[in-house]
Amino acid sequence: xxxxxxxxxxxxxxxxxxxxxxxxxxxxxxxxxxxxxxxxxxxxxxxxxxxxxxxxxxxxxxxxxxxxxxxxxxxxxxxxxxxxxxxxxxxxxxxxxxxxxxxxxxxxxxxxxxxxxxxxxxxxxxxxxxxxxxxxxxxxxxxxxxxxxxxxxxxxxxxxxxxxxxxxxxxxxxxxxxxxxxxxxxxxxxxxxxxxxxxxxxxxxxxxxxxxxxxxxxxxxxxxxxxxxxxxxxxxxxxxxxxxxxxxxxxxxxxxxxxxxxxxxxxxxxxxxxxxxxxxxxxxxxxxxxxxxxxxxxxxxxxxxxxxxxxxxxxxxxxxxxxxxxxxxxxxxxxxxxxxxxxxxxxxxxxxxxxxxxxxxxxxxxxxxxxxxxxxxxxxxxxxxxxxxxxxxxxxxxxxxxxxxxxxxxxxxxxxxxxxxxxxxxxxxxxxxxxxxxxxxxxxxxxxxxxxxxxxxxxxxxxxxxxxxxxxxxxxxxxxxxxxxxxxxxxxxxxxxxxxxxxxxxxxxxxxxxxx
Numbered sequence: 012x013x014x015x016x017x018x019x020x021x022x023x024x025x026x027x028x029x030x031x032x033x034x035x036x037x038x039x040x041x042x043x044x045x046x047x048x049x050x051x052x053x054x055x056x057x058x059x060x061x062x063x064x065x066x067x068x069x070x071x072x073x074x075x076x077x078x079x080x081x082x083x084x085x086x087x088x089x090x091x092x093x094x095x096x097x098x099x100x101x102x103x104x105x106x107x108x109x110x111x112x113x114x115x116x117x118x119x120x121x122x123x124x125x126x127x128x129x130x131x132x133x134x135x136x137x138x139x140x141x142x143x144x145x146x147x148x149x150x151x152x153x154x155x156x157x158x159x160x161x162x163x164x165x166x167x168x169x170x171x172x173x174x175x176x177x178x179x180x181x182x183x184x185x186x187x188x189x190x191x192x193x194x195x196x197x198x199x200x201x202x203x204x205x206x207x208x209x210x211x212x213x214x215x216x217x218x219x220x221x222x223x224x225x226x227x228x229x230x231x232x233x234x235x236x237x238x239x240x241x242x243x244x245x246x247x248x249x250x251x252x253x254x255x256x257x258x259x260x261x262x263x264x265x266x267x268x269x270x271x272x273x274x275x276x277x278x279x280x281x282x283x284x285x286x287x288x289x290x291x292x293x294x295x296x297x298x299x300x301x302x303x304x305x306x307x308x309x310x311x312x313x314x315x316x317x318x319x320x321x322x323x324x325x326x327x328x329x330x331x332x333x334x335x336x337x338x339x340x341x342x343x344x345x346x347x348x349x350x351x352x353x354x355x356x357x358x359x360x361x362x363x364x365x366x367x368x369x370x371x372x373x374x375x376x377x378x379x380x381x382x383x384x385x386x387x388x389x390x391x392x393x394x395x396x397x398x399x400x401x402x403x404x405x406x407x408x409x410x411x412x413x414x415x416x417x418x419x420x421x422x423x424x425x426x427x428x429x430x431x432x433x434x435x436x437x438x439x440x441x442x443x444x445x446x447x448x449x450x451x452x453x454x455x456x457x458x459x460x461x462x463x464x465x466x467x468x469x470x471x472x473x474x475x476x477x478x479x480x481x482x483x484x485x486x487x488x489x490x491x492x493x494x495x496x497x498x499x500x501x502x503x504x505x506x507x508x509x510x511x512x513x514x515x516x517x518x519x520x521x522x523x524x525x526x527x
Contacts, residue, residue, distance in 0.1 A: 057094040083400040087460040098518040107215045109142015125278040133469040134418035139275040146473025147513045148189030157483035163498040175204030179211030186513035199270040221281040249315035268360035279365030285372035288381040300342040343380035354388040368393035370422045382413040395423035397444030421474040426457045431491035438489040455508025
């Protein structure tokens, strides 16, 4: 037997012994035989840290699929190809799965609820029992609404209680510790499924929801102001300056925050989703804050136009003198105005829970002044992270600088698999931002690679997979975003990788934080 194979055999023995110890113990530590040490390095360790996996993927872009490629995925990391790593579980855990016994400081939040902290030089959330938590979650855990979903739901479950019991077991079995229900207009977690989803077996699960402050104001403009916002013509952030906006979100926050008072499972609020703070090189004014766009607004939006005109006067410039620096300064001012107003409004009615940012998307998340504005007022900076096989090192370094002492959370990411079918027909898989891979196994490899690389960042407090079930649009196009199919069948080949990664989060942290 070669030294490499001998080392691999030892590693597997230690790994499965460690997993077995974790599964039979709800609060164990190294002192009570719950911890499994890393096998000693006896000189037989492989010279290379990783035996990389190469995964084929393709993008849907500009109305068509690009060719299959491996350009960005040649160095995909999975747990099983980490040559120097073996799982360890030398820590005690809370009922939330939070890690106990590590030194935490710089704690922000209300004791007894989820808080933000720095522990051993790394950002975590503290759970209500003071365990240090990295979120590994899943979004939109609720029954699907399409015809295929309804048909399968009726045949398999019949009631929300039955569905939530089975789904709670699926969540616990795969070691998710966070979910969202995900109503468009935020609501309390439905009582018929709350216990089954948030306290499956002996595990407690956290959740968060989106207030959609600006978007709800936009939706309700017809009823409140008598006209509809032209979202296809103007940047919706101009609505910040409507005279009625501040009062509207004050009433909305007061009503919605009352739904979560005293709820220890509730982490906190996203303020909005994917707001158009920035477009690529300011090329689409409607999709990014653009000074000239604000100056050209019609009288209907004269308050936003007046804000831009005051900026011009304060900076003593004319339209012909506007520079890229002026554009960024104006963007910074608008972003600061948004985050200050909305976060202060929410905190007025809820001091118990955290504010989780606005799920920055596309080019907005790459913009320094936008991220800095979010970090000034929110407890966590959230990002919807697509169009990349893995987190970019340069962007991760920028985030660390731009966020300051605030952590970030990846609030959406996923890939789709080409082998997903419904009634014997392959999914179209043309909708959404996730790339396409060949198989569910490849989806699992993507998940592990993306999350392992996030764990290498000491200011990342977790990730949320999008989403629970596959999507089915009104025009009959199915999309493989879920951990279950349109017929609620779990994707076992995918979940095997998800479970392995979720189970090893704190062990992987130890590996990277202690690696010499």
